[in-house]
Amino acid sequence: MRRLHHPNPEDILLTDVLYALGDPVRLAIAQRLAQKGALPCCELGVAVPKSTLSHHLRIMREAGLLHCHKEGTQHINSLRRADLNARFPGLLDQILDVAMMASQPVERVESQPGEAEH
């Protein structure tokens, strides 16, 4: 398997980060990782085919948004919070804050059926 590419912190581009987060599936992944810390691909909780998920993770990884390392057969993903905060102070937290506030449908995939939100 080819080695996965991660940009150096100083090479992370703002437009790449914004582009990576400018998709409902990828924003949901970022939110999930922010909450859970580190997760393998299969536990990201997004309803897309495996090949599409791989593509989304690549976009995020190459944008510098997340780090991925292998553990056995699994690929563990986590947000590069420190690197992002060094390069763009406060940005990621601000985005995750407003994302939490104004959740979009795709981000509520696992809400409890009993909790109505009339």
Next chain:
Amino acid sequence: MRRLHHPNPEDILLTDVLYALGDPVRLAIAQRLAQKGALPCCELGVAVPKSTLSHHLRIMREAGLLHCHKEGTQHINSLRRADLNARFPGLLDQILDVAMMASQPVERVESQPGEAEH
């Protein structure tokens, strides 16, 4: 000419805003408008063909990022700062802040030759 569509403030989606700013040309336009207030298309200072510029402005307008109104033969564009701030408090300013900090090449097109930036 068809009427230009602008989403209502409450219909603005975070992913649309991030996607709209996740392109070097569009981020440069947002920065320019943040600095100058309101500008017609021809004074946005981006080096792309007219038809491409029209497309970029449409993406931004339909994302809720900017407002466009006609004045004579010109279309005046301005950021929807109040609407965006109401929907996603602090987000736009945060993005413009870090964009200013870490300017990408396309954003420095008009820097003064005399002003060194060491």
Next chain:
DNA sequence: TTCGCTTATTCGAAAAAATCGAATAAGCGA
């Protein structure tokens, strides 16, 4: 009104990117 000029959108074809099923790779344990 009609012509010429300016500003900007829309059309249409080509290039680039996203999607997703099928095939492949790679680790683990029996």
Next chain:
DNA sequence: TCGCTTATTCGATTTTTTCGAATAAGCGAA
């Protein structure tokens, strides 16, 4: 080695982006 699990890569289709050419629309002068 075989079978199972996890995830990437391939390849074809769909969607989006790009940009020259055509169109639209306002303005001022003849």
